[in-house]
Structures are given as structure tokens and as C-alpha cells.
Amino acid sequence: MLELIPDLPDNLVGVIAKGKVTGHNYDAILIPIIEDKINSHGKVRLLYQLGEEFEGFDLQALWDDAKLGVKHFKAWEKVAIVTNLKWIRHAVQMIGFLIPGEYKIFENHQFNEAKAWVCS
Template sequence: MIEILEGFPGNVVAVSASGEVTREDYEKILMPAVVAAVSNRDKIRVYYELGSGFTRMDAGAAWDDLKLGVAHYLKWEAIAVVTDHDWIRHAVDVLRFVVPGQVRTFRIEQAREARDWIVSPLDKEKIRLS
């Protein structure tokens, strides 16, 4: 299940995942939120929290995740992935170089730091290097 998190500025799509994330979660929750955010902005940011209750992403959700990333490729300014699942952290670290914006991973106990980072001004030098 994906849940939209409140309290973030309009240029940040913030979500929390728990249990199994499905294609329906992407199509009914995440994709509309991203489309709404990119409709009137040059760049957007994503805060994605996958806590201990997150178990898996089904194949349809993984496919939609890829499609969503490619469809809005040049819109990604920053992505914060917050999780203690090492396999997710490693996957993000491997794929971060194909994302045009900044990508950082945080542990669950660093959620406050991740939230502060995703809404703060970004280091422009790091954006060019990402």
C-alpha cells in the first residue's frame, strides 16, 4: 500500500509504503500525485519512505515505477529514499547514476534529516555531478 504524506511543499511528492506495493497503488495513488506535481513545475522532488512494514513490490508496480521514471525523466530534481531494507538501499545506490537529479538514501532513524534535505535548497555542484 502507498500512502501520500502531508506537510510537504507542492514540489515534493511524499509517500510511505507498507505491506505489498501493487500496480493499483501506483496507478491510483502515486502516478496521479506525480502527474499533478509536474503539471505546473519544471522540477519535482520525491520523498519515498519504505519502513519495516514494507514487504515487497509486485511486478506490475515495478513496471509502473520504471515507466513513471522514464516518462518524467528530466523532471526529477531530488529523490530521498528512506528505508532500513538493505536491498533497496543497494539498488538505489546502483541506479542513482541514471537519475538526472540528486538521489540520497537514509535509514529510518534519519527520516527527519531526509525530510529536511528534500525540502531544502540543493547544492548545485552536486546536481551537475549526479
């Protein structure tokens, strides 16, 4: 499931992944809000935390994530990924050079730092 983080600047989408993240979560929550922010601001910032309660993605969520990134390739202004999961950290590092905006990876204990960075 994806839980929206409240009280963020208008050009910033914040989500916390908990349990199993599904394609339905992307279709119902993340994709509409990202597209709304892009339509309003031209670019979007993303704060995405995969914390201790995160259990994984289903295949549709992985596919939707890839499609979202490609569809709005130049719309990512700043992306902060917050996780202790090594496989996620390595995956982001491997594809990070493809992201036209700024991106940074933080550990879960650095959530406030990540939030401050992506808001600045």
C-alpha cells in the first residue's frame, strides 16, 4: 500500500510504501497525483520512503513505476528515495544517471534530512 505524506509543498509528492505495493496502488494513488502535479507545475519532486513495514512490489507495480518514470522522463526535478534495503539502493544507483533531475538516496533514519533536501 502507498500512504501519502501530508503537509508538503504543492510541487512535491510524498509517499510511504507499507506492506505489499501493488499496481492498483500506483493506478489509484501515485499516478494520478504525480500527473496532477506535473500538469500544475511542469515538474514534480518526489519523496518515496520504503520503510520497515515495506514487504515488496507486485509485478504490476514494478511495471507501472517504470512506465511512470519513462512517460514523464523530463518532469522529475528532485527525487529522494528513503530506504535501508540494499537492493533498492543499488537499483537506484544503477539507473540514477538516467534520471535527468537530481536524485539522492537516504537511509530510513535520515527521513527528515531527505524531506529537507527534496523541499529545498
